[in-house]
Amino acid sequence: MYTFIQFVKKEFLHIFRDYRTLLVLFGMPPVQLLIFGYAVRTEVNDANIAIYDRSKDYISCEISQKLLSSQYFKLTNYISNESEIEAGFRQGKYKVVVCFAPEFSKQLERTGNADVQFLIDASDPNISNLLYGYISSIIADYQNTKINKLSKAGWMVTPQIKMLYNPEMKSVYMFVPGLLALILMLVSALMTSIAITKEKETGTMEVLLVSPLKPSIIIIGKVIPYTLLALLNAFSVLALGVYVFGVPFKGSFILLLFETLIYLGTALSLGIMISTFAKTQQVALMVSLAGLLLPTTLLSGFIFPTENMPLPLQFISNFIPAKWYLIITRNIMLKGLGFSYIRNETLILISMMVFFLIVSMKKFKIRLD
């Protein structure tokens, strides 16, 4: 144990001596959080929609048809009971629910004004913002072409839109979980892979391997400081998000910590795997940047919704650990969901971790033989 502590201590010394890297590691996340801000706009096709029609008359049906015939929405189901609505949102079955009050057209005929209510899952603010725009324009279009043509001028259908989970649709709500995923991946996978290949490159790894230290202890010793750094970083982003930007934290902190540790494990084992393949720091850096940073930013759903990617990219996105961690953090932080809702995502992360570790162990043995 004493030996191990000496080894970990040395690893910390490496990190603190290289103050430039340290500055980047701790300075970058807050700067990113501030810069990313509200920059990115996207587009959504075939968003899942459910219909809760309590009047089932000709106007409510026509509006429904018009929504479904647009390219933006795809019907998942009709809802018959109000209590089903919430459950569907929680399971992620649909993003939007349209609610027509009973006797919708009668009310329109009687008073010349009727409300149709839209409930939108806004835990991803980009998507919900777009959906909001689509709905408004479709209703306005129906208003112009249909109702006015029927020479029933003066009738008004007003969409009443309610954003669920993220009522103000702040982008920062989306960026905090995304940045968490990105930073943890970057610090743990990139930095460990570089730290390990550095020892290989300079020749110190040889000396360590000749020493009585077990290879597994060497790896664990190198990984621990980065785990702590990554956690510290994650907390600073989280704190900044919650206290400066007012991102809600509805779920359990312990659960988030638990899931974060699992994701960290996945990222670290990925970094170890990269280091068993890469011979030099430069290769490790290139592989990590091209193989981790870009896909994590672009394909995980951090910025662009994965639902909207072409099929091959959607397929690839399934292999990106950040995608699953992102779903988990959004569910915990914004929706306040419990473990049973994110069990599958957790299992996916764990199996990825196991896979990376098995590959690295195999590869490590081959290298030594």
Place this chain on the structure above:
Amino acid sequence: MISDKKVIKVENLTKRFGSFIAVNDISFEVGEGEIFGFLGANGAGKTTAIKMLTGLLLPSSGEATVAGFDAFRQSEKIKKNIGYMSQRFSLYEDLTIAENIRLYGGIYGLSNKHIKEQTNILLTKMKLIDYKNSLIASLPLGWRQKLAFAVAMFHDPKIVFLDEPTGGVDPITRRQFWDMIYEAVSEGKTIFVTTHYMDEAEYCDRVSIMVDGKIAAIDTPSKLKQQFNVKSINDVFVRLARPNMALNQ
């Protein structure tokens, strides 16, 4: 100085990588307190042989004991009893002298107090005590190599493996380096050294010359010169490693 006790015993040691035989059936013994020179051209199998003796590689067949422990089954025990310095620089440049010594002392399980005392004694002896808290990166290469050697012996191992320890070092520092080797031997340590400098081979008690995975010659430098009827170990080496070139001369 050299006792009859053998600290390295190698018999019919072989290492295969697929169909390629890197080390082919080599046998030799090294006595306690001996400076054993392990020569050979690049790719002759030296590094593979050293890796097997230091517990980094599992041999394919044959027998080998190092410091009384079996290379097949007791590599962990071998590792505790040997020191190792590679051709590549083995100290951490972004750590100070004291931190490097502390790390390696810690890895070999030496106590805090012992490390502190020994560090001061060692650095005073090497006249480096004023640089105790300097980063390795700020030291000249010759100093670093000497320091790396001292660190490799810090845990008082029975056998020290030196893999081309003087590569890229100036002649004066090389001479000083060999003084350190002689001093270590006088304290009863055994030195197993590889080198490309043939003048250094002359300093060894015995040398072996590897050619294509086999040991082509093994004896004291003077006997080898006698045997091949040449003036220097360099000539012996050229004869064995590059027979065609020797004929042309």
